[in-house]
Amino acid sequence: MDFSFSRDQRLFQDSVRSFLINEVTPERIRELWSSGSGRSDALWMQLVELGLSALTVPEAYGGLGMNALDFVLLAQECGYAGLPEPLVDTMLVGVPLLAGLDERHAAFKQYWLAGVAEGGVRLAVAEPGNPLVSDAHVADLLLLTHGDEVHALQPEDVRLIRNASVDPSRELFQVQWTPSAATCVASAEQGQHLWAAAFNRGALGNAAQLLGLAKRMVDLAVDYSFERKQFGKPIGSFQAVKHLMANVAVQLEFAKGPLYRAAYAVTHDLPGQDVQVSHAKLVTAEAALLAAKNAIQAHGAMGYTWEVDLQLFMKRAWALDKVWGDRGLHKARVRRALFDGEVLLGAGNTF
Numbered sequence: 001m002d003f004s005f006s007r008d009q010r011l012f013q014d015s016v017r018s019f020l021i022n023e024v025t026p027e028r029i030r031e032l033w034s035s036g037s038g039r040s041d042a043l044w045m046q047l048v049e050l051g052l053s054a055l056t057v058p059e060a061y062g063g064l065g066m067n068a069l070d071f072v073l074l075a076q077e078c079g080y081a082g083l084p085e086p087l088v089d090t091m092l093v094g095v096p097l098l099a100g101l102d103e104r105h106a107a108f109k110q111y112w113l114a115g116v117a118e119g120g121v122r123l124a125v126a127e128p129g130n131p132l133v134s135d136a137h138v139a140d141l142l143l144l145t146h147g148d149e150v151h152a153l154q155p156e157d158v159r160l161i162r163n164a165s166v167d168p169s170r171e172l173f174q175v176q177w178t179p180s181a182a183t184c185v186a187s188a189e190q191g192q193h194l195w196a197a198a199f200n201r202g203a204l205g206n207a208a209q210l211l212g213l214a215k216r217m218v219d220l221a222v223d224y225s226f227e228r229k230q231f232g233k234p235i236g237s238f239q240a241v242k243h244l245m246a247n248v249a250v251q252l253e254f255a256k257g258p259l260y261r262a263a264y265a266v267t268h269d270l271p272g273q274d275v276q277v278s279h280a281k282l283v284t285a286e287a288a289l290l291a292a293k294n295a296i297q298a299h300g301a302m303g304y305t306w307e308v309d310l311q312l313f314m315k316r317a318w319a320l321d322k323v324w325g326d327r328g329l330h331k332a333r334v335r336r337a338l339f340d341g342e343v344l345l346g347a348g349n350t351f
Contacts, residue, residue: 003260005073013073019050020081026309032084033168039138044085048119056091058099061113068092068201072208072263079212079320082312084169086122086135092205094123097143097150097198105185108152112141126175127202127324128195134323136160136173146179150186150194153177167315200266200277202324207259207277210284211252213317214291218248220310221295244294251287258283275337278330285327288317 005013023046032038047053055071057063075088098113115121124139136142137160144151159176177183186194222245262280265273292314296303303310321327337343 003257003264005260009070009073013077016050016052016074017077017080019046020077020083024081024083026082026312029082029084029169029312037138038169038171039085039135044122045119047085047087052087053090053119054117056095057113057117061099061110062117063095063113067267068204069260069263069267072204072260075205075208076212076215079209079316080216082169082213082216082316086124086138088205088209089125089134089202090116090123092201093125093198094143096201097125097194098123100194100197101150101185102190108185112152115140125198125202128199130323131174132163132172133175134173135171136175137162137171142175144175144177145191145195146184148188148191148195149179149184150191151177151179151183152185153183157183165319167319169312169316170319196274199324200273203277203281203330204259204262204266206320206324207262207280207284210281210288210317210320211255211259213313213320214248214252214255214284214288216313217288217291217295217310217317218245218252220313221245221291221298244298248287248291248294251283251290255280255283255287272337272343274333275343278325278333281325281330282327282334285317285321289321292317 023043028040028043032040051064052074054063055066055074056068057065059065071091075092078088095113095116098109098116101109112121112123116123121140122135122138124133124136124142126133126142126144128145133142133144136158139155142153142155142158144153157177161174161176163172163174165172258276259280262273262276264270265276270276295310295314302308305311338345
């Protein structure tokens, strides 16, 4: 099977990368830290003007009808830039969750999905089992879990309590609300399937961002190692520093295959997608955490300071490693697949 991306997909990735690198600078990220919401309406509208808010919205609701496989490369670029806006969660998790509601909610879906496509609506989605919801304070619609039920609430129906994060760019909130028949948009029976799919999409989006973050940290460390001189030579010329970056580069290359395979499996709703998503989350998290560790070493003591840009991406990697399933949960899913006979192993099956 050919897993290579099309020329159009690569060109779109390049254009999004150019925009994000120019507009989502470390200086702009720091400015948002000191703002009231930590978010920028102007930046969100720039994303809307690029058509990014309509990517995964079905064409019937005014969107472009693209899928997770189309979006995974863009999610990587969001990670590379450290984009604070909730674009990945909205496109990969919130939109498919809304689109998956049954036709009894046709008018509800039409209103909110069309709003997302037009850029006037931002979504916040609760991760099952996680008491904190990211970007709840800027969301026009919150999709929350009550058992296996799916509930949809507007800002006036909830009370938010801010929680600090290791990453200042992540805005986390406890959401206090009262479940009712009026807020329930999917029963427990239907919601179980919807939340399972949302979990995989959330983990996939995080995996893609972690891969981008790892690449950004390597690039920062390489740039610094050419500028910093010791004994009259750039430290990047020393073999020990080269090995630090080479070890991460190997992890990065080996993480791409599982990530793109997981995106394909999620897009086509293939059996076994749970273990493939978990595999992708594990290998990309491993690459990102190694990148953070080795980039700090390459920077020396400077790597720990607030002024160095490395900390922006390092802290994001630490945070995303724990969201949409930590490594323990994803290792357990892989273990079950391997030892409980969920997958066939060996040549012709695994490979």
